Amino acid sequence: MASLQVNGKHRCGGFVISNDFVLTAAHCDVKKTYKMTVVLGTNNIRKADRKRKTHKVVKKCKHPDFKTVLLGNDIMLLKLSGPAKVTPVLLPKRKGFVKANTECLVAGWGYIKTNGTAQDELRKVNVTTDNLKKCQQRWKYSLPAKILCAGGDKTDKGFCQGDSGGPLVCNEIAVGIVSFNFNRDCDYSKRSNVPNVYTDISMFLPWINGILRKGVC
Structure with a gap:
Protein backbone atom coordinates (compact mmCIF):
# COMPACT_ATOMS: atom_id res chain seq x y z
CA MET A 1 0.00 0.00 0.00
CA VAL A 89 1.29 -6.30 -5.75
CA LEU A 90 0.50 -8.81 -8.48
CA LEU A 91 -1.75 -7.74 -11.37
CA PRO A 92 -4.12 -9.92 -13.42
CA LYS A 93 -2.69 -11.50 -16.57
CA ARG A 94 -5.86 -11.44 -18.66
CA LYS A 95 -9.08 -9.49 -19.17
CA GLY A 96 -12.10 -10.40 -17.09
CA PHE A 97 -9.96 -11.97 -14.39
CA VAL A 98 -12.43 -11.60 -11.51
CA LYS A 99 -15.98 -12.92 -11.55
CA ALA A 100 -19.13 -11.75 -9.72
CA ASN A 101 -19.68 -12.86 -6.11
CA THR A 102 -15.96 -13.04 -5.36
CA GLU A 103 -14.92 -11.98 -1.86
CA CYS A 104 -12.16 -9.38 -2.07
CA LEU A 105 -10.46 -6.81 0.12
CA VAL A 106 -10.15 -3.03 -0.14
CA ALA A 107 -7.83 -0.97 2.05
CA GLY A 108 -6.97 2.66 2.67
CA TRP A 109 -6.48 5.59 5.03
CA GLY A 110 -9.70 7.30 3.94
CA TYR A 111 -12.72 8.53 5.87
CA ILE A 112 -14.75 6.09 7.98
CA LYS A 113 -17.92 8.18 7.58
CA THR A 114 -19.34 10.79 5.21
CA ASN A 115 -17.54 14.16 5.54
CA GLY A 116 -15.02 12.57 7.90
CA THR A 117 -11.24 12.85 8.04
CA ALA A 118 -8.35 10.70 6.82
CA GLN A 119 -7.16 8.00 9.22
CA ASP A 120 -3.61 7.56 10.52
CA GLU A 121 -3.86 3.77 10.67
CA LEU A 122 -4.50 1.68 7.55
CA ARG A 123 -7.96 0.12 7.53
CA LYS A 124 -9.27 -2.74 5.43
CA VAL A 125 -12.61 -4.39 4.76
CA ASN A 126 -13.92 -7.38 2.83
CA VAL A 127 -16.31 -6.64 -0.02
CA THR A 128 -18.00 -8.85 -2.61
CA THR A 129 -17.90 -8.17 -6.35
CA ASP A 130 -21.20 -7.56 -8.15
CA ASN A 131 -22.51 -8.60 -11.52
CA LEU A 132 -21.78 -5.66 -13.83
CA LYS A 133 -25.20 -5.70 -15.49
CA LYS A 134 -26.95 -5.65 -12.12
CA CYS A 135 -24.61 -2.88 -10.97
CA GLN A 136 -25.61 -0.75 -13.97
CA GLN A 137 -29.29 -1.32 -13.15
CA ARG A 138 -28.82 -0.39 -9.49
CA TRP A 139 -27.09 2.86 -10.38
CA LYS A 140 -29.77 3.97 -12.88
CA TYR A 141 -27.04 6.07 -14.48
CA SER A 142 -24.84 5.24 -17.42
CA LEU A 143 -21.66 3.95 -15.81
CA PRO A 144 -18.37 4.10 -17.72
CA ALA A 145 -16.82 1.11 -19.46
CA LYS A 146 -13.92 -0.90 -18.00
CA ILE A 147 -15.11 -0.91 -14.40
CA LEU A 148 -15.82 -3.34 -11.57
CA CYS A 149 -18.44 -3.03 -8.83
CA ALA A 150 -18.03 -4.25 -5.26
CA GLY A 151 -19.42 -3.38 -1.83
CA GLY A 152 -21.48 -0.34 -0.86
CA ASP A 153 -24.84 -1.91 -1.69
CA LYS A 154 -27.07 -3.78 0.80
CA THR A 155 -24.09 -3.93 3.17
CA ASP A 156 -22.34 -1.66 5.66
CA LYS A 157 -19.01 -2.23 3.92
CA GLY A 158 -17.39 -0.05 1.28
CA PHE A 159 -14.81 2.65 0.63
CA CYS A 160 -14.92 6.39 1.27
CA GLN A 161 -13.13 9.59 0.27
CA GLY A 162 -9.37 9.32 0.81
CA ASP A 163 -9.45 5.65 -0.23
CA SER A 164 -9.38 6.62 -3.92
CA GLY A 165 -6.54 5.01 -5.85
CA GLY A 166 -6.27 2.06 -3.47
CA PRO A 167 -6.48 -1.56 -4.63
CA LEU A 168 -9.34 -4.01 -4.76
CA VAL A 169 -7.50 -7.28 -4.06
CA CYS A 170 -9.01 -10.66 -4.89
CA ASN A 171 -7.05 -13.86 -4.22
CA GLU A 172 -3.89 -11.76 -3.59
CA ILE A 173 -4.16 -10.05 -6.99
CA ALA A 174 -5.04 -6.36 -7.45
CA VAL A 175 -7.98 -6.34 -9.85
CA GLY A 176 -9.45 -2.88 -9.30
CA ILE A 177 -8.64 0.73 -8.35
CA VAL A 178 -10.96 2.68 -6.04
CA SER A 179 -12.74 5.23 -8.26
CA PHE A 180 -16.09 6.57 -7.00
CA ASN A 181 -19.21 5.90 -4.94
CA PHE A 182 -22.71 7.37 -5.01
CA ASN A 183 -22.89 11.06 -4.13
CA ARG A 184 -19.80 10.77 -1.89
CA ASP A 185 -22.06 9.07 0.70
CA CYS A 186 -20.23 6.50 2.83
CA ASP A 187 -22.88 5.82 5.48
CA TYR A 188 -23.76 2.48 3.91
CA SER A 189 -25.45 0.99 6.97
CA LYS A 190 -28.04 3.78 7.25
CA ARG A 191 -29.82 3.23 3.95
CA SER A 192 -29.78 1.19 0.77
CA ASN A 193 -26.98 2.50 -1.41
CA VAL A 194 -25.58 1.40 -4.76
CA PRO A 195 -22.37 -0.56 -5.48
CA ASN A 196 -18.98 1.13 -5.28
CA VAL A 197 -17.16 1.55 -8.59
CA TYR A 198 -13.56 0.53 -9.33
CA THR A 199 -11.41 0.81 -12.44
CA ASP A 200 -10.96 -2.68 -13.92
CA ILE A 201 -7.18 -3.10 -14.09
CA SER A 202 -7.41 -6.07 -16.46
CA MET A 203 -8.78 -3.79 -19.19
Whole structure:
Protein backbone atom coordinates (compact mmCIF):
# COMPACT_ATOMS: atom_id res chain seq x y z
CA MET A 1 0.00 0.00 0.00
CA ALA A 2 1.02 3.56 -0.71
CA SER A 3 -0.20 6.85 0.70
CA LEU A 4 -0.22 9.50 -2.04
CA GLN A 5 0.38 12.82 -0.29
CA VAL A 6 0.21 16.47 -1.28
CA ASN A 7 2.30 18.90 0.75
CA GLY A 8 2.72 16.19 3.40
CA LYS A 9 -1.00 15.40 3.80
CA HIS A 10 -2.71 12.17 2.71
CA ARG A 11 -4.78 12.57 -0.46
CA CYS A 12 -5.24 9.11 -1.97
CA GLY A 13 -4.18 5.52 -1.78
CA GLY A 14 -2.11 3.60 -4.29
CA PHE A 15 -0.07 0.43 -4.55
CA VAL A 16 3.37 -0.60 -5.75
CA ILE A 17 3.35 -2.73 -8.92
CA SER A 18 7.05 -2.62 -9.87
CA ASN A 19 10.43 -1.49 -8.59
CA ASP A 20 9.68 2.19 -9.22
CA PHE A 21 6.00 2.56 -10.18
CA VAL A 22 2.85 3.02 -8.10
CA LEU A 23 -0.62 2.52 -9.54
CA THR A 24 -3.43 4.87 -8.45
CA ALA A 25 -6.51 6.71 -9.75
CA ALA A 26 -6.20 9.50 -12.31
CA HIS A 27 -8.54 11.76 -10.36
CA CYS A 28 -5.93 11.84 -7.57
CA ASP A 29 -3.74 14.08 -9.73
CA VAL A 30 -3.06 17.67 -8.63
CA LYS A 31 -1.63 20.79 -10.24
CA LYS A 32 2.10 20.83 -10.92
CA THR A 33 2.54 23.60 -8.36
CA TYR A 34 1.73 21.16 -5.53
CA LYS A 35 4.39 18.85 -4.14
CA MET A 36 3.36 15.21 -4.56
CA THR A 37 5.07 12.41 -2.61
CA VAL A 38 4.39 8.75 -1.85
CA VAL A 39 4.81 7.14 1.58
CA LEU A 40 5.50 3.39 1.50
CA GLY A 41 6.04 0.51 3.88
CA THR A 42 3.95 1.64 6.85
CA ASN A 43 0.48 1.06 8.30
CA ASN A 44 0.49 4.27 10.32
CA ILE A 45 1.21 7.27 8.09
CA ARG A 46 1.45 9.71 11.01
CA LYS A 47 4.21 7.70 12.71
CA ALA A 48 6.08 6.87 9.49
CA ASP A 49 9.79 7.60 9.28
CA ARG A 50 9.49 10.34 6.63
CA LYS A 51 13.15 10.24 5.62
CA ARG A 52 13.19 6.52 4.93
CA LYS A 53 9.60 5.95 3.79
CA THR A 54 8.89 8.96 1.53
CA HIS A 55 9.53 8.95 -2.23
CA LYS A 56 9.24 11.88 -4.60
CA VAL A 57 7.05 11.52 -7.67
CA VAL A 58 9.19 12.32 -10.70
CA LYS A 59 6.63 11.50 -13.41
CA LYS A 60 2.84 11.22 -13.53
CA CYS A 61 1.45 8.95 -16.25
CA LYS A 62 -2.25 9.72 -16.33
CA HIS A 63 -4.34 7.75 -18.82
CA PRO A 64 -4.64 9.93 -21.94
CA ASP A 65 -8.42 9.37 -22.19
CA PHE A 66 -9.23 10.39 -18.62
CA LYS A 67 -11.51 13.41 -18.21
CA THR A 68 -13.73 12.73 -15.18
CA VAL A 69 -14.45 9.68 -13.02
CA LEU A 70 -17.93 9.36 -14.52
CA LEU A 71 -16.41 8.94 -17.99
CA GLY A 72 -13.96 6.23 -16.90
CA ASN A 73 -10.26 5.57 -17.59
CA ASP A 74 -9.59 6.57 -13.97
CA ILE A 75 -6.07 5.20 -13.78
CA MET A 76 -2.59 6.72 -13.34
CA LEU A 77 0.95 5.46 -12.86
CA LEU A 78 3.44 7.36 -10.69
CA LYS A 79 7.17 6.96 -11.31
CA LEU A 80 9.14 7.19 -8.08
CA SER A 81 12.46 8.92 -7.49
CA GLY A 82 14.03 5.71 -6.21
CA PRO A 83 13.38 1.99 -5.85
CA ALA A 84 10.46 0.93 -3.67
CA LYS A 85 11.83 -1.49 -1.08
CA VAL A 86 8.51 -3.28 -0.68
CA THR A 87 6.99 -6.29 -2.39
CA PRO A 88 4.94 -5.28 -5.47
CA VAL A 89 1.29 -6.30 -5.75
CA LEU A 90 0.50 -8.81 -8.48
CA LEU A 91 -1.75 -7.74 -11.37
CA PRO A 92 -4.12 -9.92 -13.42
CA LYS A 93 -2.69 -11.50 -16.57
CA ARG A 94 -5.86 -11.44 -18.66
CA LYS A 95 -9.08 -9.49 -19.17
CA GLY A 96 -12.10 -10.40 -17.09
CA PHE A 97 -9.96 -11.97 -14.39
CA VAL A 98 -12.43 -11.60 -11.51
CA LYS A 99 -15.98 -12.92 -11.55
CA ALA A 100 -19.13 -11.75 -9.72
CA ASN A 101 -19.68 -12.86 -6.11
CA THR A 102 -15.96 -13.04 -5.36
CA GLU A 103 -14.92 -11.98 -1.86
CA CYS A 104 -12.16 -9.38 -2.07
CA LEU A 105 -10.46 -6.81 0.12
CA VAL A 106 -10.15 -3.03 -0.14
CA ALA A 107 -7.83 -0.97 2.05
CA GLY A 108 -6.97 2.66 2.67
CA TRP A 109 -6.48 5.59 5.03
CA GLY A 110 -9.70 7.30 3.94
CA TYR A 111 -12.72 8.53 5.87
CA ILE A 112 -14.75 6.09 7.98
CA LYS A 113 -17.92 8.18 7.58
CA THR A 114 -19.34 10.79 5.21
CA ASN A 115 -17.54 14.16 5.54
CA GLY A 116 -15.02 12.57 7.90
CA THR A 117 -11.24 12.85 8.04
CA ALA A 118 -8.35 10.70 6.82
CA GLN A 119 -7.16 8.00 9.22
CA ASP A 120 -3.61 7.56 10.52
CA GLU A 121 -3.86 3.77 10.67
CA LEU A 122 -4.50 1.68 7.55
CA ARG A 123 -7.96 0.12 7.53
CA LYS A 124 -9.27 -2.74 5.43
CA VAL A 125 -12.61 -4.39 4.76
CA ASN A 126 -13.92 -7.38 2.83
CA VAL A 127 -16.31 -6.64 -0.02
CA THR A 128 -18.00 -8.85 -2.61
CA THR A 129 -17.90 -8.17 -6.35
CA ASP A 130 -21.20 -7.56 -8.15
CA ASN A 131 -22.51 -8.60 -11.52
CA LEU A 132 -21.78 -5.66 -13.83
CA LYS A 133 -25.20 -5.70 -15.49
CA LYS A 134 -26.95 -5.65 -12.12
CA CYS A 135 -24.61 -2.88 -10.97
CA GLN A 136 -25.61 -0.75 -13.97
CA GLN A 137 -29.29 -1.32 -13.15
CA ARG A 138 -28.82 -0.39 -9.49
CA TRP A 139 -27.09 2.86 -10.38
CA LYS A 140 -29.77 3.97 -12.88
CA TYR A 141 -27.04 6.07 -14.48
CA SER A 142 -24.84 5.24 -17.42
CA LEU A 143 -21.66 3.95 -15.81
CA PRO A 144 -18.37 4.10 -17.72
CA ALA A 145 -16.82 1.11 -19.46
CA LYS A 146 -13.92 -0.90 -18.00
CA ILE A 147 -15.11 -0.91 -14.40
CA LEU A 148 -15.82 -3.34 -11.57
CA CYS A 149 -18.44 -3.03 -8.83
CA ALA A 150 -18.03 -4.25 -5.26
CA GLY A 151 -19.42 -3.38 -1.83
CA GLY A 152 -21.48 -0.34 -0.86
CA ASP A 153 -24.84 -1.91 -1.69
CA LYS A 154 -27.07 -3.78 0.80
CA THR A 155 -24.09 -3.93 3.17
CA ASP A 156 -22.34 -1.66 5.66
CA LYS A 157 -19.01 -2.23 3.92
CA GLY A 158 -17.39 -0.05 1.28
CA PHE A 159 -14.81 2.65 0.63
CA CYS A 160 -14.92 6.39 1.27
CA GLN A 161 -13.13 9.59 0.27
CA GLY A 162 -9.37 9.32 0.81
CA ASP A 163 -9.45 5.65 -0.23
CA SER A 164 -9.38 6.62 -3.92
CA GLY A 165 -6.54 5.01 -5.85
CA GLY A 166 -6.27 2.06 -3.47
CA PRO A 167 -6.48 -1.56 -4.63
CA LEU A 168 -9.34 -4.01 -4.76
CA VAL A 169 -7.50 -7.28 -4.06
CA CYS A 170 -9.01 -10.66 -4.89
CA ASN A 171 -7.05 -13.86 -4.22
CA GLU A 172 -3.89 -11.76 -3.59
CA ILE A 173 -4.16 -10.05 -6.99
CA ALA A 174 -5.04 -6.36 -7.45
CA VAL A 175 -7.98 -6.34 -9.85
CA GLY A 176 -9.45 -2.88 -9.30
CA ILE A 177 -8.64 0.73 -8.35
CA VAL A 178 -10.96 2.68 -6.04
CA SER A 179 -12.74 5.23 -8.26
CA PHE A 180 -16.09 6.57 -7.00
CA ASN A 181 -19.21 5.90 -4.94
CA PHE A 182 -22.71 7.37 -5.01
CA ASN A 183 -22.89 11.06 -4.13
CA ARG A 184 -19.80 10.77 -1.89
CA ASP A 185 -22.06 9.07 0.70
CA CYS A 186 -20.23 6.50 2.83
CA ASP A 187 -22.88 5.82 5.48
CA TYR A 188 -23.76 2.48 3.91
CA SER A 189 -25.45 0.99 6.97
CA LYS A 190 -28.04 3.78 7.25
CA ARG A 191 -29.82 3.23 3.95
CA SER A 192 -29.78 1.19 0.77
CA ASN A 193 -26.98 2.50 -1.41
CA VAL A 194 -25.58 1.40 -4.76
CA PRO A 195 -22.37 -0.56 -5.48
CA ASN A 196 -18.98 1.13 -5.28
CA VAL A 197 -17.16 1.55 -8.59
CA TYR A 198 -13.56 0.53 -9.33
CA THR A 199 -11.41 0.81 -12.44
CA ASP A 200 -10.96 -2.68 -13.92
CA ILE A 201 -7.18 -3.10 -14.09
CA SER A 202 -7.41 -6.07 -16.46
CA MET A 203 -8.78 -3.79 -19.19
CA PHE A 204 -5.68 -1.57 -19.07
CA LEU A 205 -2.92 -4.19 -19.06
CA PRO A 206 -1.39 -3.24 -22.46
CA TRP A 207 -1.17 0.42 -21.39
CA ILE A 208 0.32 -0.44 -17.97
CA ASN A 209 2.81 -3.00 -19.30
CA GLY A 210 3.93 -0.66 -22.07
CA ILE A 211 4.90 2.01 -19.53
CA LEU A 212 6.58 -0.47 -17.19
CA ARG A 213 8.58 -1.92 -20.07
CA LYS A 214 9.84 1.47 -21.27
CA GLY A 215 10.13 3.01 -17.81
CA VAL A 216 8.58 6.23 -19.13
CA CYS A 217 5.26 7.55 -20.42
